[in-house]
Amino acid sequence: MGENFTRVGPESLGIYLAPGAEEAGMASMMAEMISTNLQNKPERIKDYNALRGTIWITAEDAEVDITLAFTGGGLFVHNGKVGNPILHISTDSSTLMELANITIKYGMPYYFDDVGKMVLNKLKSGELKIKGMVPHILELTRLTKIMSVK
Amino acid sequence: MAPKYGTEDWEKEYQAMLARRMEKEPPYIYFTPEWAALYEKTIQQDAQYKEAAKTWEGSVVLHVEPAPEYGLEIDLYIFMDLWHGDCRSIRLVPPEAGEAGDFVITGSMERWIQVAKKELDSIKGMMQGKLKLKGDLPTIVRAVRAAQRLVDLSAEVGGIFPTEATEEQKEEFKKAMQEVAALY
Numbered sequence: 001m002g003e004n005f006t007r008v009g010p011e012s013l014g015i016y017l018a019p020g021a022e023e024a025g026m027a028s029m030m031a032e033m034i035s036t037n038l039q040n041k042p043e044r045i046k047d048y049n050a051l052r053g054t055i056w057i058t059a060e061d062a063e064v065d066i067t068l069a070f071t072g073g074g075l076f077v078h079n080g081k082v083g084n085p086i087l088h089i090s091t092d093s094s095t096l097m098e099l100a101n102i103t104i105k106y107g108m109p110y111y112f113d114d115v116g117k118m119v120l121n122k123l124k125s126g127e128l129k130i131k132g133m134v135p136h137i138l139e140l141t142r143l144t145k146i147m148s149v150k
Numbered sequence: 151m152a153p154k155y156g157t158e159d160w161e162k163e164y165q166a167m168l169a170r171r172m173e174k175e176p177p178y179i180y181f182t183p184e185w186a187a188l189y190e191k192t193i194q195q196d197a198q199y200k201e202a203a204k205t206w207e208g209s210v211v212l213h214v215e216p217a218p219e220y221g222l223e224i225d226l227y228i229f230m231d232l233w234h235g236d237c238r239s240i241r242l243v244p245p246e247a248g249e250a251g252d253f254v255i256t257g258s259m260e261r262w263i264q265v266a267k268k269e270l271d272s273i274k275g276m277m278q279g280k281l282k283l284k285g286d287l288p289t290i291v292r293a294v295r296a297a298q299r300l301v302d303l304s305a306e307v308g309g310i311f312p313t314e315a316t317e318e319q320k321e322e323f324k325k326a327m328q329e330v331a332a333l334y
Contacts (some may be wrong), residue, residue, distance in 0.1 A: 025279030033287045040288065062277040093274045097294045149288035 005076070009035030013048075014074035024079040026059055027066045031077045033100060036148055044104075047142040049073045055143060056085035061092040068143075087140060088131040093117075097129055102148050109144045152255035152333050155247045159334065164241060164312060167329050172247045179310045179319060180266060181214055181259075182326040186228055186240045187210050193230070193237035196303055200235035203296035208289075210300060211243075211251035212322040217259035220312040224331050227251075230300070251286035255301070265301055272301035 008031040015035045021027035028143060038045055051070040058065040062122050068075060083149040088135040089099075103110040122128035133140055153159035164183070171184045178185040193199055214226040227248025231238040249256065255272075257265075261280050264270035273294065275281040283290065284329050290297050 023279055025275075025282070026277040028279075029283070029287060030277065033291060036286065036288050059274070062274045064277050085236075093271065094294070094298070097273055097291055100288075100296065101293045140167045147267045147332070149291045 008032055009039065013038055014071075016074075016076050018076055018078040018082075021066070021077050021079040024064060024066065026057075026062070026064045026133065027077045027079050028070065030057070030066060030147075031075070033149070037149060039148060044146050047145045048075075050138060051142045051146070053086040053136070053139055054085045055081045055089065055139070056081050056096045057064055057096070058088070058090040059093045073148060085102075086132050086144070089129070090131075091122065091128040095122055099128075099144070100147050100149050102144055103150045104145055104148050107145075109141060110147070155244050161285065167232065167333070171326065171329070177226075179312060179315060179323045180263070180307075181222070181226055181228070181242075181312065182323065183242050183330060184326075185307065185309050186242055188309075189228075189304060190230075190237055190240040192239075192303050192307050196299070199225065199296060199299045202235075202299050203232065203309060204235040204295060206235065206293050206296050208252035210297070211248045211254045212262065212301075212304070213248060213254050213256040214262055215256065215258050217312070218272045220259055220315070221320050222259060223324075223329055224327060224334070226327070226330070227254075229318065232300075242330045242333075251285075253267075253283065253290055253297075255281055256284050259283040259312060263313055266305045266307075266311070266322075268302070268305050272298055 005016040006022050008017060010014045013030050013035055016029050017027060038048055049072060052072045053070055056065060056067045065080055067078040069082065098115055098118060101115045103113055110116055153163060168183050174316060178188060210230045210232060212228040216222055216225055225245050227243050227245060228240060229243040229248055229251055230240050233308055257280060261270065265272055273279060276283055310319055315323060
């Protein structure tokens with residue numbers, strides 16, 4: 001590991017902020033949230049370990065974007081777009097926070113409560129855009145699970 | 151020597167200072183103890199906050215970094231004691247008490263004033279790194295609407311911004327901050 005990478009949480013999770021990402025609020029928030037979630041909900045570690053590929057997330061209103069590069073048991077969080085993302089999630093800051101509030105029921109994201117319905121409505125209206133959703137639905141589900149604080 | 155924060159003596163001195171300062175009619179200058187007292191009332195009377203925060207437990211601290219150019223020479227900690235939708239109290243507390251809050255949101259005076267003017271959304275500010283959050287992130291994300299409402303209510307209190315104060319108001323703000331610092 002290069003010395004400019006900053007570890008977030010325990011070494012066993014292998015979550016790192018790439019150089020420059022510490023200063024970006026969204027990058028450090030996302031890294032910290034995933035790290036704390038995995039510590040609080042170890043049953044989701046298998047989803048984390050199975051997740052591979054880069055996911056680009058844009059908070060349109062804040063004009064901030066980050067890349068989550070999952071390596072199957074490791075995560076590198078970069079400021080900006082890095083590599084060839086398999087998924088691109090683009091919405092406003094508040095909706096991104098709401099995405100982290102999706103309920104996980106029977107091990108799957110649940111879209112039939114208030115937050116779930118709101119997310120589906122925003123997808124329909126275009127306020128939430130997810131590119132690559134169809135071919136990478138499994139990765140999206142895994143990301144939702146490790147991001148969810150519920 | 152100032153009494154220790156958390157003791158009855160400290161609270162007595164704080165209340166005495168507040169009573170003295172509240173003899174003057176509003177509008178108050180943002181971040182002064184009398185402004186914080188109005189903020190406390192605003193939260194206590196807000197139905198939207200009560201509903202959004204009904205499961206919330208723990209303190210939230212707004213940390214304003216020093217801005218000597220506007221008369222703020224100290225780190226200012228606005229400590230909100232919150233419990234299940236209720237705002238039990240808001241006090242300007244010494245740094246060690248402020249830093250020990252469950253959630254500490256830090257920003258420069260200019261940033262907080264942007265939030266108060268509704269020019270900066272608090273979540274957007276955190277995403278941009280303009281406001282820094284310390285505390286258990288999943289907990290605050292679960293209560294994101296309550297947290298956002300709490301910060302946004304600072305805009306509804308109204309008052310004079312230290313950045314736009316007259317020379318006389320600046321002197322008054324400086325004096326208020328000296329009184330706060332005397333209780334550190």
